[in-house]
Amino acid sequence: MSMPSPGQDPVLVDACRRAREAAAVGDWEAAYRAFEPVADGGAPGADDLALWSTAGYLLGRVDAAIDAMSKAHDAHAGNGNAAAAVRCGFWVVFMLLGRGQHAQANGWLERCGHEAEPLSFDSAARGYLTLMKAHRMVAIDHRYDEGGALAGQVAGLARGGRDLDLLALALMIAGRARIRAGATHDGFAMLDEAMVGVLRDEASPAVAGTVYCAVIEACGEVGELRRAIEWTQALTTWCDRQRGMVTFTGRCRTHRAAVLMLQGDWDAAVAEANSACASFAGAADESAVGEALYLLAELHRLAGRDALAEQAYSQASEWGREPQPGLALLRLAQRRTETAVATVNRLMEEKTLAIDRIRVLPAAIVVLLDVGDVSSAAAAADELAEIAHSFDTPGLRAWAAHAGGAVLLARNHPAQALARLREAATTWRSVGAVFELARSRALIAEAFRRLGDEESAELELTAARRILADLGVGPAVSALPPGEEGNRYGLSERELEVLRLVATGMTNREVADRLTIAVRTVDRHVANIFTKLGVPSRTAATRFAYEHGMI
Numbered sequence: 036m037s038m039p040s041p042g043q044d045p046v047l048v049d050a051c052r053r054a055r056e057a058a059a060v061g062d063w064e065a066a067y068r069a070f071e072p073v074a075d076g077g078a079p080g081a082d083d084l085a086l087w088s089t090a091g092y093l094l095g096r097v098d099a100a101i102d103a104m105s106k107a108h109d110a111h112a113g114n115g116n117a118a119a120a121v122r123c124g125f126w127v128v129f130m131l132l133g134r135g136q137h138a139q140a141n142g143w144l145e146r147c148g149h150e151a152e153p154l155s156f157d158s159a160a161r162g163y164l165t166l167m168k169a170h171r172m173v174a175i176d177h178r179y180d181e182g183g184a185l186a187g188q189v190a191g192l193a194r195g196g197r198d199l200d201l202l203a204l205a206l207m208i209a210g211r212a213r214i215r216a217g218a219t220h221d222g223f224a225m226l227d228e229a230m231v232g233v234l235r236d237e238a239s240p241a242v243a244g245t246v247y248c249a250v251i252e253a254c255g256e257v258g259e260l261r262r263a264i265e266w267t268q269a270l271t272t273w274c275d276r277q278r279g280m281v282t283f284t285g286r287c288r289t290h291r292a293a294v295l296m297l298q299g300d301w302d303a304a305v306a307e308a309n310s311a312c313a314s315f316a317g318a319a320d321e322s323a324v325g326e327a328l329y330l331l332a333e334l335h336r337l338a339g340r341d342a343l344a345e346q347a348y349s350q351a352s353e354w355g356r357e358p359q360p361g362l363a364l365l366r367l368a369q370r371r372t373e374t375a376v377a378t379v380n381r382l383m384e385e386k387t388l389a390i391d392r393i394r395v396l397p398a399a400i401v402v403l404l405d406v407g408d409v410s411s412a413a414a415a416a417d418e419l420a421e422i423a424h425s426f427d428t429p430g431l432r433a434w435a436a437h438a439g440g441a442v443l444l445a446r447n448h449p450a451q452a453l454a455r456l457r458e459a460a461t462t463w464r465s466v467g468a469v470f471e472l473a474r475s476r477a478l479i480a481e482a483f484r485r486l487g488d489e490e491s492a493e494l495e496l497t498a499a500r501r502i503l504a505d506l507g508v509g510p511a512v513s514a515l516p517p518g519e520e521g522n523r524y525g526l527s528e529r530e531l532e533v534l535r536l537v538a539t540g541m542t543n544r545e546v547a548d549r550l551t552i553a554v555r556t557v558d559r560h561v562a563n564i565f566t567k568l569g570v571p572s573r574t575a576a577t578r579f580a581y582e583h584g585m586i
Contacts, residue, residue: 046072051083058086061240064279066090081110085123092130093240095281101130112150121147121160126241128167159198162189166205173212177388183212190225199237203229207246211253215390217425219257226250234269244283247273251290256390258430260297260466267294285314289327296334299469301506305334325356332358336365337470338506339536339549360398367402375402383415389422393431396422400438409445416442433462437475444478449485456482473502500586504539504577524583525567533560535586538577 050069057065067090070079079087084107091100108123124147131140144167151161166189172182186209193202210225230250233243247270254263267290274280274287288311295304311327332347344365348358363378379399386395396419403412416438423435436459443452456479463472480495526534529550536546543557550557561573570576580586 047079051079054083054086054090058090060278061276061280062278063090063093063240067094067096067279081107081114081116081119081123084110085126088126089239089241093244093277093280093282097130097134101127104130117150117154118158118160121151121154122163124150125163125167129241157192157195159193159196159201162192162196162198162201162205165189166201166208169205169208169212173208173215177215179212179216183209183216186212187225199232200239200242203232203238203242203246207249211249214253214257214426215388217389219259219426219428222253223259223262226253230266230269233273240277240280243273244286248283248286248290255290255293257393257426258428258432258434260428260430260468263290264294264297264466267291281314285311285327286323288314289323289330292327292330292334296330296470298467299502299506301334301338305331308334325351325354328354329356329358329361333361336361336368338539339541340545341365341369342548360395363402364398367405372402372406376406376408379403389425392418393422393426397434397438400441404441404445409442412445413442429462429466433459433468433471433475436462437471437478440475440478440482444481444485447485449482453479453482453486469502470506473499473506476502501581504581504586506539524585526564526585530560530564530567531585533557534564534576534580537561537564537573538580538586 050072054066054069057063057069066086070083070087070090084103088100088103088107091097091103104123104127108120108127111117111120111123124143128140128143128147131137131143144164147164151158151164154160165185169182169186169189172178172185176182186205190202190205190209193199193205206225206229210222210229213219213222213225215222226249229246232238233246236243238246247266251263251266251270254260254266267287270283270287271291274284277283288307292304292307292311295301295307308327308331312324312331328347328351332344332351335341335344335347344361348362348365352358359378359382363375363382366372366378367375379395379402382395383392383399386392396415400412400415400419403409403415416435419431419438420435423431436455440452440455440459443449443455456475460472460475460479463469463475476495477499480492480499483489483492483495532550533546536549541549543554543561547554547557564576565571568576568579570579
C-alpha cells in the first residue's frame with residue numbers, strides 16, 4: 036500500500052500503520068478506529084483511504100465508507116492512475132446500489148466510464164464496469180441469458196489477469212443468471228468455483244461476504260437445500276473470524292435462522308432472526324432487514340403467535356419486503372378465506388417469472404385446496420412440477436411432490452397420492468427438514484386411512500403429531516385428527532383444544548391469544564383438564580395426552 040505523503044505527519048503515519056496491522060488480522064473495529072485521529076484533517080494516501088473505506092463498510096458505517104472511497108478515487112485520479120480510480124469508483128457504485136441510491140450510482144458509473152476510455156478493452160478496470168452492466172441485466176432487467184454471458188466473458192478476462200475479486204464477482208453474477216435461466220447445474224458449478232476462491236481467502240472481505248450471501252440466497256431461491264446448509268455453516272465460520280464486523284453479520288444470522296427453521300430448532304431460529312434484525316440497524320445491507328422480519332413472521336405464524344406474526348409482516352413490508360405469501364396463509368388460518376384467495380390470485384397474476392412463482396405456488400395450492408377449488412390447485416401443482424423438473428433441485432422436487440400428493444388426495448386418488456407423498460417425505464428426511472416431513476407424513480396417514488390401512492395411518496399420524504408438538508407448532512397439531520382411541524376422557528371440545536395447545540409448550544396467555552378468549556377462561560380450562568385427567572401438571576397432562584392418543 037502507498038505510504039502517506041503530506042509531510043509524513045507522524046500521527047498519520049502511525050494511524051495508517053495500526054490500521055493495516057489490524058486489517059491484516061480481520062480486526063475491522065481497530066482498523067477503523069486507528070484513522071479517527073486524522074478524520075478531520077489528515078490526508079491518508081489513496082490505498083489507505085480505500086482501507087479506511089473497507090473497514091467502515093464492514094462495520095456498517097456506510098456513509099463514512101462511501102466518503103473515504105470517493106476520496107480514494109479522487110486521489111488515484113489526481114495521480115493519473117485511471118485503473119485504480121475506476122476500481123474505487125466501482126466500490127462507490129456498489130455501496131450506493133446497496134443503499135438503493137440508484138441515481139447517484141448511475142452518475143458514478145458515467146464518470147468511471149469516461150475515466151476508463153484510455154484503458155485497454157481487456158483491462159480489469161473495464162471488467163468491473165462491464166460487470167455492473169451484467170448485474171443490471173440480471174437483477175433488474177431479467178435478461179438472464181445476455182447478462183450471464185456478459186458476466187462469463189468478464190470471468191474469462193479475470194482468469195487471465197488474475198484479478199481474484201473480479202473473478203469471484205463475475206462467477207457469482209454469471210452463476211445466478213444461469214440458475215434463473217433454468218441451467219441449474221451450470222449455474223451452481225460457477226457458484227461453487229466462486230466459493231473456492233472465497234474459502235481460500237483469495238477475495239477481499241467485501242467480495243467474500245457478498246459472494247457468500249449471494250450463493251446462499253441462490254440456493255434458497257430454488258430449493259438447493261444441502262448446498263444452503265453447507266455454505267451457511269461456512270459463512271458462519273467466516274463471519275466469526277471478522278472481528279467487529281456488522282455488514283454481512285445480519286445476513287449470516289438470517290441464513291442461519293432459515294437453516295435452523297428447516298432443521299426444526301425453532302426457538303434458536305427465532306433468536307437468530309431477532310439478532311439479525313438488530314444487526315441490520317445502520318448496516319450496509321440494511322435493506323435485507325425485510326427478509327429477516329419476514330422469516331420471523333413465518334416462525335410466529337406457524338407457531339400460532341398471530342399478533343407477533345402480524346407485527347413482523349407489517350414491519351417487513353415497511354422495509355420493502357412484500358409480506359406474501361405468508362400473510363395470505365395467516366389470513367387463511369384466521370378463516371379470512373376471501374382475503375387469502377384474493378391475495379394468492381393476485382400473486383399468481385403478478386408473478387410471471389419462474390423464480391418468483393417458486394415462492395408463490397406452494398402457498399396458492401394450500402389456499403385453493405382449503406376452499407375447495409381443486410381444479411385451480413391442480414393446475415398450480417402441475418406448473419410447480421414443471422418448474423421442479425426444469426430446475427431439478429431436491430427442495431423443489433419435494434415441494435412439487437407434496438403438492439401433487441395433496442391434490443391427488445383432494446381428488447380421492449389415495450394410492451397415487453401415497454407415491455408422491457412418500458417421494459416428498461424421503462427428500463425431507465434426507466435433508467433434515469422436520470416440519471415439511473411432518474406435513475407430508477400427515478397426508479400419508481390420510482392416504483393410508485382412505486386405503487383402509489388404519490394401523491399404518493395411525494403410525495404416520497403419531498409421528499407427525501410428535502414432530503409438530505416438539506416444534507411447538509400448536510395450530511398444525513390442533514389441525515390433525517385425534518388419536519386412534521378418540522377418547523376425550525371427559526374433556527369438552529374446548530378443553531381438548533386447550534390441551535393440544537398446552538402440549539406444544541404455549542403459556543396460558545399464548546393459548547388465550549390464539550383462541551381469542553380471556554386468560555382467566557384458559558386458567559379454568561387448564562384446571563378442569565388437570566382434574567379430569569387426574570394429573571398434577573402441564574407436563575403430566577401432555578404426557579397423558581400423547582400416551583392416550585388425544586393429540
